[in-house]
Amino acid sequence: MRIDILVAEIGSTTTKVNAFNFDYENNLLFLDRGEAITTVEDGNVKIGLEKAISQLKKNLQNKKLLWSNFYASSSAAGGLRMSVHGLVKEMTVKAANEAALGAGAVVKMVTAGILSKYDLDSLIKLNPNIIILSGGVDYGEKETVINNAKFISEAPLFSPIIYAGNIAAADEVEHILKNANKKVYVVDNVYPNIDELNVKPAREIIQKVFEEHIVKAPGMEKIRDMVNQDILPTPGAVMKISTLLSDEIGDLVVIDIGGATTDVHSITDGSPSIQQITISPEPRSKRTVEGDLGVFYNAENVIKIVDRKLFNKIGIDDVDVFKSKVKQIPQTKKEAKYYEILGKVAAKKAVERHAGKIKELFGPTGRKNIAKGRDLTAIKYIIGTGGV
Template identity: 55%
Template sequence: MIEVDVLVAEIGSTTTLVNAFKGLGTPCPEFVGQGLAPTTVLQGDVTVGLEGAVKDLEKRLGKAVKWKRMMATSSAAGGLKMTVHGLVYDMTAKAAKEAALGAGAVLHMMTAGFLSQSDLEKIRKIKPNIILLAGGVDYGEKKTVIENARKIAEHCPDIPVIYAGNVAAREEVAEIFSGKNRVFFVENVYPRIDELNVEPARRVIQQVFEEHIVVAPGMEKIRTMVDGPIVPTPGAVMMAALLLKEDIGDLIVVDVGGATTDVHSVTEGSEEINRILIAPEPAAKRTVEGDLGVYVNRYNVVEVLGFEEARKKFGDNLSHALEVQPPVPKNQDEVWLAEFLTEIAAVTAVNRHAGGIKHLYGPTGRYTVAEGKDLTGVKWIIGTGGALTRLPGGRRILEKIRSKTTGKKLLPGEDARVLIDRDYIMASTGVLSKEYPDDAIKLLKKSLRINDVRTD
């Protein structure tokens, strides 16, 4: 029997995996191994898949595994479903969106201004885990956020609400939700013009998720096995990215999956670009591309290039290859197609995540502005997730992200270094960092093979 300190489960929509760690609290924490099995959320009991992943781990190790604690990340049962509602799209609504995505949410709806009857009907159909309500800078306009609170309390009772709006409206909002919705008050996500403050909301979103994920369909029994924190999987990746940035510098993390592609960036950007930004950007930003997945959305990925262009690059058998491609490639032809799709998805997702330079014309002539996330200061490009960590061409694919010229897109430069999460433990180290931050960073750097790489 092997005794481990912590077993971290990653409960996905289709696959559940477990990562075992021992030696926590010592100078040399160790990643012991990984097991996986199909997720059983649709069968109404996620612990069946979790037990299957543990059995797979034991089979790979050749011994039974005993653990002291189990933690978890989850994107099962639809993940962390949220709707966000602000006052002005480019200000409070956008700030609320950044907070939700950075916490690992699946954003199903975003509105600005007064909620309409059709908006409320959509919220009821979505049945979000959490509603994020924002609106107004501190001590500014508060009529809209108060009216939206009344409508949510009347039409969507019992859904937890996080209020991250005008501090001057808190008392009225608290009274409105009293006895109807559980409400959590955090600092305003947009307290002053051109100032984002999304971290307090992110932290509370994850706390509320942990409380409510156990009542999602198929997740009721999760606490019978998991006695530690439960974090949204994308949120756990962001936690790991934030921890790593403090150690090695500005970075982006690319996670290409079967259905979506996530990009996380942790960088303040360059002073030169910050001076000409037309709207503030968060230091830690996540975007999710719902159309870029190498299995479920493989046809959408091909359409990014256009089918004929893709066929020229891949070969005349592209149609047949797409038709028979399995979720996990098993032979060389399937690996080639998976790498082809992964490259398109990764490069496209990072280009969408990155901001750009614009030239505008006014009374005094042409002037230059920047819009969106500046990645030019990024030192590290990190690949995680099944595709980039398991395909042999992961490093080559991520090298395509680097920009060789100072063009209009604010992409990482040629000197950015590529790292691969070889042990596929980034999300696990994120949730582990809640209680074992020193061990988490050591384990993650081992997985990235960075201990012998200069970081200055």
């Protein structure tokens, strides 16, 4: 059997493959899927992929499977770990952080201002996959980012560095880092003017660097030889398809529930009434990642906020014992219901954290409302994805 498109997602917990064909009107039709446990711990993620493809063959009732195009994304082996360094927390740091998250990164360290010795020690210990360096609006303050470049250049770090700061400092920063034999990429400033975000160029280069340098899960190089396009970080792939879908149907939220994390992606400009009281800019495409809300590796964190009566209703009296025995892929209806409960609670909590708030302030002119964070009031669609 030949299919038009095979898409693989190599997650931290499970590996999934989905098969698609085009119909006579060039519409994409979903055929079936296969799933297997991700095999990072076995030393080769290709093993899990082959098992997922075998399951797909079984579901399609076809022993031989060929495909015209094969695409893949991955968040295995910890995904894309980044550190973000800027000037002011609510300005350049926030903008660089938005760029990193939107590209599919797990941001492990954020600093504002000049890096301290403690910051550098922490950065060396972290050893991120990519470092993003920003700071200053264009033609504004540049000493901080230049000093930070000097500090990083002297550190025993070999991570690629993306510079997305003040354009007036770009040449000097690039010179400093290249002289120290660092791999450096220079892109447009993520915060070129006050209250202006420009995260797209940085997001695109982050994903390019991910493909060139980062895909380190054992066996991933063999999968790279199988696919037609670059392997994307899974959250970045979700952001891309969410953005494309929003162009067709309007503002939306995508909740991606995984074994290790729960991500929320929103594509919206918000409502005009909220925009009038917003105190800082938000990108149209935004992602937040909740590293404590996974339904397998971080299940204990989710269980803590679940009403135990929900577990009792499906016949689970001791959820801690049950959790210790359950597999990554549910084998029984009870296990499926257990994951459904965790998924609902993780999704609700993740959206609550993603959304901003309206606060009431009192000043010399009296009471006024301000909006801080993500405005979801214009959302038309909520879409669920992931392993639940």
